[in-house]
Amino acid sequence: MVATKFRLEYSSNIGFATDQGGRGFQLPAHMAVRSDNRIFVASRGRGPTVGVQMVSREFEFFGKIGSQGKSLGQMIEPSAIAFDANENLYVADEKLNRITRFDYEGEVIDSWGQSGSEPGQFNHPSGLLIQDDVVFVSDALNHRIQKYTLNGDFIEQWGDRGLDGETLKNPWGITCANNGDVFVADWGNDRVVRFTEKGKFISDIRKGEGGDLSLNRPADVAVDKDDNLFIADWGNQVLQVFDWAGNFLTLESQEEDDAKEAQKEG
Amino acid sequence: MTTIEAATHEQLVAHLYRRAGFGATPQEMEQVKGMPYDDIVDKLMDFTSSDYFPTDFISRFHKDQSDLRLAEAAGAHWVYRMVMTETPLREKMCLFWHRIFATAGTKLIQHRVIVNQINMFRERGVGKFDDLLVGLSQDPAMLMWLDNQDNHGANINENYGREILELFAMGVGNYSEDDIKDTARAFTGWTVVNPEYMSIKMRNNTVRPYGYISWQYQYDPEDHDQGSKTILGETGNWDGEDAVRIICDQKATAEYIARHLYHFFVADEVPVPQWPHQAPRDEKAINLMVESYFGNGHSIKAMLETMFKSDFFKDESTRYARIKSPAEMVVGTMRLAGPIELPSDDTYYAQSVCSNMGQGLLRPPSVEGWQGGSEWINTGAYVERINFASKILNDPGKKGVEDLLNRIKNASDIGMLFSDQLVEACLTVLGPIEVAETTRDRLKTYAAKYGELSWDDEEATEYFNRAAISIIQLIVSTQEYQTA
Numbered sequence: 001m002v003a004t005k006f007r008l009e010y011s012s013n014i015g016f017a018t019d020q021g022g023r024g025f026q027l028p029a030h031m032a033v034r035s036d037n038r039i040f041v042a043s044r045g046r047g048p049t050v051g052v053q054m055v056s057r058e059f060e061f062f063g064k065i066g067s068q069g070k071s072l073g074q075m076i077e078p079s080a081i082a083f084d085a086n087e088n089l090y091v092a093d094e095k096l097n098r099i100t101r102f103d104y105e106g107e108v109i110d111s112w113g114q115s116g117s118e119p120g121q122f123n124h125p126s127g128l129l130i131q132d133d134v135v136f137v138s139d140a141l142n143h144r145i146q147k148y149t150l151n152g153d154f155i156e157q158w159g160d161r162g163l164d165g166e167t168l169k170n171p172w173g174i175t176c177a178n179n180g181d182v183f184v185a186d187w188g189n190d191r192v193v194r195f196t197e198k199g200k201f202i203s204d205i206r207k208g209e210g211g212d213l214s215l216n217r218p219a220d221v222a223v224d225k226d227d228n229l230f231i232a233d234w235g236n237q238v239l240q241v242f243d244w245a246g247n248f249l250t251l252e253s254q255e256e257d258d259a260k261e262a263q264k265e266g
Numbered sequence: 267m268t269t270i271e272a273a274t275h276e277q278l279v280a281h282l283y284r285r286a287g288f289g290a291t292p293q294e295m296e297q298v299k300g301m302p303y304d305d306i307v308d309k310l311m312d313f314t315s316s317d318y319f320p321t322d323f324i325s326r327f328h329k330d331q332s333d334l335r336l337a338e339a340a341g342a343h344w345v346y347r348m349v350m351t352e353t354p355l356r357e358k359m360c361l362f363w364h365r366i367f368a369t370a371g372t373k374l375i376q377h378r379v380i381v382n383q384i385n386m387f388r389e390r391g392v393g394k395f396d397d398l399l400v401g402l403s404q405d406p407a408m409l410m411w412l413d414n415q416d417n418h419g420a421n422i423n424e425n426y427g428r429e430i431l432e433l434f435a436m437g438v439g440n441y442s443e444d445d446i447k448d449t450a451r452a453f454t455g456w457t458v459v460n461p462e463y464m465s466i467k468m469r470n471n472t473v474r475p476y477g478y479i480s481w482q483y484q485y486d487p488e489d490h491d492q493g494s495k496t497i498l499g500e501t502g503n504w505d506g507e508d509a510v511r512i513i514c515d516q517k518a519t520a521e522y523i524a525r526h527l528y529h530f531f532v533a534d535e536v537p538v539p540q541w542p543h544q545a546p547r548d549e550k551a552i553n554l555m556v557e558s559y560f561g562n563g564h565s566i567k568a569m570l571e572t573m574f575k576s577d578f579f580k581d582e583s584t585r586y587a588r589i590k591s592p593a594e595m596v597v598g599t600m601r602l603a604g605p606i607e608l609p610s611d612d613t614y615y616a617q618s619v620c621s622n623m624g625q626g627l628l629r630p631p632s633v634e635g636w637q638g639g640s641e642w643i644n645t646g647a648y649v650e651r652i653n654f655a656s657k658i659l660n661d662p663g664k665k666g667v668e669d670l671l672n673r674i675k676n677a678s679d680i681g682m683l684f685s686d687q688l689v690e691a692c693l694t695v696l697g698p699i700e701v702a703e704t705t706r707d708r709l710k711t712y713a714a715k716y717g718e719l720s721w722d723d724e725e726a727t728e729y730f731n732r733a734a735i736s737i738i739q740l741i742v743s744t745q746e747y748q749t750a
Binding site: 027029044045046094124141170172187217219234235 | 333
């Protein structure tokens with residue numbers, strides 16, 4: 001079903017700024033929700049604030065994974081996090097140019113990657129997606145997407161610096177459609193691109209059909225069960241929502257929602 | 267033009283760039299080659315274009331520069347601008363005003379508002395002085411820094427009224443205590459939006475779900491003292507803009523700003539607190555700039571033009587007579603190393619080194635700013651300077667360093683250089699810098715260990731790079747490089 005409107009309702013605010021670690025965040029860069037609804041937040045501030053913090057929707061604070069540093073299990077600029085099917089946690093680090101894997105308990109397992117532009121190397125890994133035991137990494141300053149096994153073995157890559165089609169410019173967030181296609185926030189090109197999981201270009205969105213605001217440095221994208229796209233339009237400081245065909249969706253008002261409910265009841 | 271005259275002209279241009287900018291890069295020297303001196307001054311003072319600044323790229327890859335709350339992020343942000351600017355004099359003027367209108371994040375807790383203040387200097391810093399002073403008086407960081415949000419019609423706070431007269435525009439001895447009170451009264455109602463709440467937010471650093479918010483200026487007519495005031499002999503129902511107009515019409519104001527400009531760009535003056543008791547170093551120079559101020563509608567740009575084109579500025583005795591401030595030395599060295607095109611820690615390193623050397627950007631020690639001059643140098647600070655410059659230039663992979671190395675190679679037509687020639691070529695591409703003969707001799711003695719240098723193959727090139735960079739590192743350690 002293709003929606004023409006969507007609803008968003010303010011629920012609550014989680015967190016506050018902290019400089020000293022403990023509860024709260026400093027420069028939260030990315031988040032992921034585990035199957036038990038625990039929220040993991042990559043904080044890339046400095047000193048004791050660096051790491052992946054664990055909280056609940058009610059902002060219970062459970063602790064932090066990792067600390068600032070270069071050793072195995074440590075981080076400097078965590079940029080993206082994702083879970084595999086076994087609920088292991090993967091953390092990309094833009095400064096250390098590596099992916100680190102932690103188990104369910106938060107114990108470090110291993111890491112891979114180093115600085116560079118060859119396959120298996122990174123220059124600011126900014127986005128992570130795990131789908132069917134494949135790790136997709138948005139490799140921002142190499143303008144490409146790389147694919148790895150869960151153990152960090154390189155599979156393949158696509159992308160090169162460019163303006164359109166299969167090329168990219170500083171890609172950031174990455175997520176998947178319900179059919180396994182991959183959406184990439186092509187930050188530097190002000191668009192969101194849909195690829196097959198092999199990297200073949202399918203389509204892109206720069207401005208929603210019917211919308212009046214072109215994307216401006218989109219940072220990330222999330223997909224719901226109907227393949228509607230929720231795009232963090234970083235440059236415009238707004239959330240834009242499109243259906244799978246690229247039609248701009250408008251926010252449904254409370255009045256419209258109430259009217260619908262009344263109609264149903266009537 | 268004879269060779270000697272050509273060399274003299276080049277040296278004069280290098281002097282101009284050291285003072286009006288951060289020292290010329292070889293590319294900048296190339297751009298103005300053959301141009302008459304006055305045209306080069308005009309080029310440096312062309313403020314019509316704004317610099318390209320990739321805010322999005324920096325905010326993304328240096329996330330702490332999105333909110334600019336912390337001193338390190340804000341300082342690095344400004345360093346980036348100074349390194350990348352194509353209008354170095356505009357950034358130098360920001361440094362100049364930051365030194366006089368010194369505002370620090372230490373009291374304000376956050377630094378974004380001071381970055382906004384520097385942006386205001388960038389916009390108004392070379393225009394009409396009245397506009398700059400109005401901008402300063404409406405600047406939220408300044409309002410909170412000097413407590414003008416507590417300056418009420420029924421109960422004045424004299425802090426800003428005093429400092430605009432004493433430190434920002436006129437200097438001690440040119441106003442009375444009554445002038446201070448009535449100037450403060452003129453600025454009543456000049457405040458920030460929702461001051462009580464914002465004041466609490468400024469200090470309360472814990473529960474802050476929506477992040478740090480910059481203050482916004484607001485005029486509150488209900489809180490303004492509508493009574494008659496007498497400021498510097500003029501009586502009327504004055505508000506802040508009237509006070510600024512009256513202040514800017516004073517000869518003492520023009521003299522004070524001229525003396526500051528001379529102190530910053532020409533030669534070190536005695537510390538500001540001694541100014542009421544000691545005549546300027548060069549009264550004629552001050553008078554020329556004062557004439558320029560009044561003859562051009564209080565234009566700061568006109569004062570600068572008069573100064574840079576005058577004999578007192580060009581005089582050989584002024585060269586290498588000022589110790590570079592930490593920011594001048596650090597930024598100048600980074601400009602030599604080349605543009606910052608990718609996320610880099612160098613800007614953070616730079617702001618931290620400036621701080622270690624006594625010039626924490628956006629963190630002046632007090633409302634009196636930095637005195638500068640010989641205060642910039644002590645044993646520890648000198649070592650810090652040398653270490654920084656040596657480290658930043660110790661990378662043949664950096665674009666600017668690569669360019670320096672290529673230019674040094676181009677000093678030879680035959681694909682090789684003797685060690686003496688290497689030293690001369692390094693001194694040329696780094697300025698040109700004129701060093702004392704003893705220094706030159708020591709550099710050559712040191713360089714002799716490298717013998718004849720060529721760059722025929724990879725191994726020879728690597729050896730040449732190592733030799734050339736070691737000479738560059740020695741040159742940036744000299745007194746001449748550390749002065750302007």
